[in-house]
Amino acid sequence: MGTFTLSKKANADLKSIAAYTQRKWGKEKRRVYLRQFDDSFHILAASPNLGVRCDFIKPGYRKFPVTSHLVFYKTISSAQIEIIRIVHKRMDAKSQLTTP
Numbered sequence: 001m002g003t004f005t006l007s008k009k010a011n012a013d014l015k016s017i018a019a020y021t022q023r024k025w026g027k028e029k030r031r032v033y034l035r036q037f038d039d040s041f042h043i044l045a046a047s048p049n050l051g052v053r054c055d056f057i058k059p060g061y062r063k064f065p066v067t068s069h070l071v072f073y074k075t076i077s078s079a080q081i082e083i084i085r086i087v088h089k090r091m092d093a094k095s096q097l098t099t100p
Contacts, residue, residue: 002045002079013086017069033067040066041083048075065089 006014014037022030044050044064051062051073060074061084072084087096 001042002048002081004041004045004073004081004083005076006083007085009085010083017086037066037069037071037086040064040071044071044073045081048073048081 014034017037018030018034021033048062051064051071054061054063054072057072058074061072062074064071064073066086068090069086069088071086073081074084076082085096
């Protein structure tokens, strides 16, 4: 079973998603939504090749859909991934991932 870490930007993305979800749909929906992300992170850590390669953004990056969002990550080692960003599927992911 692999492990995962969140980049500072991914952590900020999750906080923003949680706040928006709670304002729009309430605490219970926020809890369920965040659980879906956590479950996905564990699945990706266990099977890092599950996501689609995104070398056009940056070599080694992969993406994986979670509800209305795309989780971008990279493999750190055979037992660890790093979640880079979590962006809404309607956003220009490339610009979100290439701006400092």
